[in-house]
Amino acid sequence: MKGNWVAYARGYVWVKLIGEGSERFVNAATKEKIDLWHISFTPARELTFGVSIPDFFRMRPLLRESGCRTRIISRHGLPFRLAKLARRKTFAGGMAAFVLALFVLSTLIWDVKVEGNSAIPEEKIRQAARAEGIYGYQWSFRLGDAATLSQRLALRLPEAAWVGVDKRGTSITITVVESTKPEDKALEGPRHLVAKADAVVTRIVAENGRPKVERNDRVRKGDILISGILGDEKNSKHVVSKGKVMGLVWHEYRIESPLQSKTRNLTGETRERNYLIIGNRALQISGYGGEPFGQSQIRATIEKVRLWNKELPFGTMKEHELEVVEIGKKMTPAEAKEVGLAQARAELLAKAGKDATIKAENILHEQTENGKVKLTVLFEVEQSIEVERPIP
Amino acid sequence: MMRVSRKLRKWTATILDLPQDVALDLPRITMIGGLQLTVENHRGIVHFSPDTLKLAMDGGEMEVTGRDLVIRNIGAEEVFVEGEILGVQLHSKGKTSG
Numbered sequence: 382m383k384g385n386w387v388a389y390a391r392g393y394v395w396v397k398l399i400g401e402g403s404e405r406f407v408n409a410a411t412k413e414k415i416d417l418w419h420i421s422f423t424p425a426r427e428l429t430f431g432v433s434i435p436d437f438f439r440m441r442p443l444l445r446e447s448g449c450r451t452r453i454i455s456r457h458g459l460p461f462r463l464a465k466l467a468r469r470k471t472f473a474g475g476m477a478a479f480v481l482a483l484f485v486l487s488t489l490i491w492d493v494k495v496e497g498n499s500a501i502p503e504e505k506i507r508q509a510a511r512a513e514g515i516y517g518y519q520w521s522f523r524l525g526d527a528a529t530l531s532q533r534l535a536l537r538l539p540e541a542a543w544v545g546v547d548k549r550g551t552s553i554t555i556t557v558v559e560s561t562k563p564e565d566k567a568l569e570g571p572r573h574l575v576a577k578a579d580a581v582v583t584r585i586v587a588e589n590g591r592p593k594v595e596r597n598d599r600v601r602k603g604d605i606l607i608s609g610i611l612g613d614e615k616n617s618k619h620v621v622s623k624g625k626v627m628g629l630v631w632h633e634y635r636i637e638s639p640l641q642s643k644t645r646n647l648t649g650e651t652r653e654r655n656y657l658i659i660g661n662r663a664l665q666i667s668g669y670g671g672e673p674f675g676q677s678q679i680r681a682t683i684e685k686v687r688l689w690n691k692e693l694p695f696g697t698m699k700e701h702e703l704e705v706v707e708i709g710k711k712m713t714p715a716e717a718k719e720v721g722l723a724q725a726r727a728e729l730l731a732k733a734g735k736d737a738t739i740k741a742e743n744i745l746h747e748q749t750e751n752g753k754v755k756l757t758v759l760f761e762v763e764q765s766i767e768v769e770r771p772i773p
Numbered sequence: 774m775m776r777v778s779r780k781l782r783k784w785t786a787t788i789l790d791l792p793q794d795v796a797l798d799l800p801r802i803t804m805i806g807g808l809q810l811t812v813e814n815h816r817g818i819v820h821f822s823p824d825t826l827k828l829a830m831d832g833g834e835m836e837v838t839g840r841d842l843v844i845r846n847i848g849a850e851e852v853f854v855e856g857e858i859l860g861v862q863l864h865s866k867g868k869t870s871g
Contacts, residue, residue: 408817411847420844422823430844 391433392458398428400449409443434460490519492552500559501540509537515546515553524548571619574607574767576600580628583763590622600628600766609772619772628766629740632729636756638721640749642710650674650704658683658696674704717754718747729760737764800830802861810837810854810861818847826854833865 398406410417420430432440444451466473493515495503510516513533514524524530527546534555535544542560546553574590582598590607594600609622654668680703685696712720722742730737739762746757779797786793793799803811812828812835819827819834821844826837842856 404818404821407821407844407847411817411849414849416846416848417844418846420821420847421841426823428821 392460406447577768587624636721656698
């Protein structure tokens with residue numbers, strides 16, 4: 382008896398020997414190198430022993446010689462198990478079906494994930510993938526290898542800079558790297574650049590189109606500065622004129638600046654009041670004591686109780702009352718004039734654009750009456766004067 | 774002739790200090806208490822019953838007596854016996870020794 386599991390794998394039987402001459406048989410078997418084990422007598426004085434299946438068949442000629450017969454008591458080992466299994470067809474079939482099902486299901490693609498897209502809608506990627514055969518419940522052997530798949534997907538998704546397909550077991554991950562696109566330019570029709578105010582040209586740069594004016598030319602409002610029509614009367618082409626024209630523009634301003642100015646300042650004195658809110662009614666809790674300040678400013682913050690995402694009609698309100706004083710200030714006419722001019726300059730620059738500079742300012746008229754300084758000022762501003770006008 | 778070769782082998786065994794069973798092909802019997810018995814270099818079974826086991830040997834027989842004897846394993850060279858072993862007797866051809 383070689384190791385137990387070898388005997389089990391080959392299969393063995395317990396045999397009862399019937400007849401005389403058992404010694405002769407055992408000797409003959411030993412000579413033939415037939416392995417018998419556990420040779421023993423039953424209480425009924427019959428010889429029993431174990432023998433492996435191949436040896437059992439080799440043993441039969443020896444039995445005939447020694448005039449004995451055998452009876453098999455019990456069968457053990459894998460071959461008998463398999464035979465038994467073969468008899469239970471449904472069970473064996475179920476086992477085979479399970480293995481088969483496991484195999485078949487593991488060759489399916491169960492999950493398709495899309496990663497890395499933000500501008501390209503996932504649905505579009507999935508559609509492209511579906512066209513290439515990547516979708517849930519697809520046979521994985523019907524898919525090509527990842528490299529060709531990602532190449533073909535990239536062809537279907539021109540917006541993506543790179544597409545990667547990663548197949549791991551039964552799931553596929555499609556990773557998309559989007560290409561950054563320049564912003565679309567607005568469509569522009571053929572046009573002139575014309576002056577938006579009367580001015581003296583100080584600088585003209587034409588990127589596209591034909592300049593019609595030169596430096597130091599006087600232009601009137603609406604004059605063409607850079608023409609969008611190229612060529613002569615016979616052969617002409619309309620283009621989108623582009624360029625920059627700077628010019629000196631005069632603005633006349635009437636300024637009224639009061640000698641008395643009033644500012645509202647916070648003193649820093651505050652008072653707090655708390656309210657309980659139920660519905661649209663507020664119940665004051667703290668901060669009683671009337672109105673302590675002559676002039677004040679009130680800042681209120683309301684906090685409502687929230688239950689998850691719903692706002693409940695209960696809450697608290699906090700009021701800050703800040704004391705305010707008005708400070709009046711008397712100014713000399715010169716100061717009032719300065720204040721007025723400063724404000725006029727700020728207004729002017731805001732109106733003329735950010736590349737505008739004030740070149741000169743002339744006070745044409747100045748008068749102090751009724752507590753006000755009245756000024757008429759002429760500003761000379763260098764600013765861009767071009768404005769687009771479409772060619773019909 | 775046989776006698777000469779036998780003497781030569783015996784002389785070689787003595788000179789080289791070899792165990793006698795290797796040199797002379799004699800049975801070697803290993804016994805573990807009264808439970809297990811291994812006989813090497815036997816020449817086949819002469820008789821087997823639950824009480825006695827007779828084994829053929831070179832120049833004689835060997836008799837194992839006991840109760841519920843079981844041959845656990847038998848090969849061309851060795852026998853492995855289990856059971857309640859009560860005695861082992863060696864019978865040279867012709868005469869009996871214990």
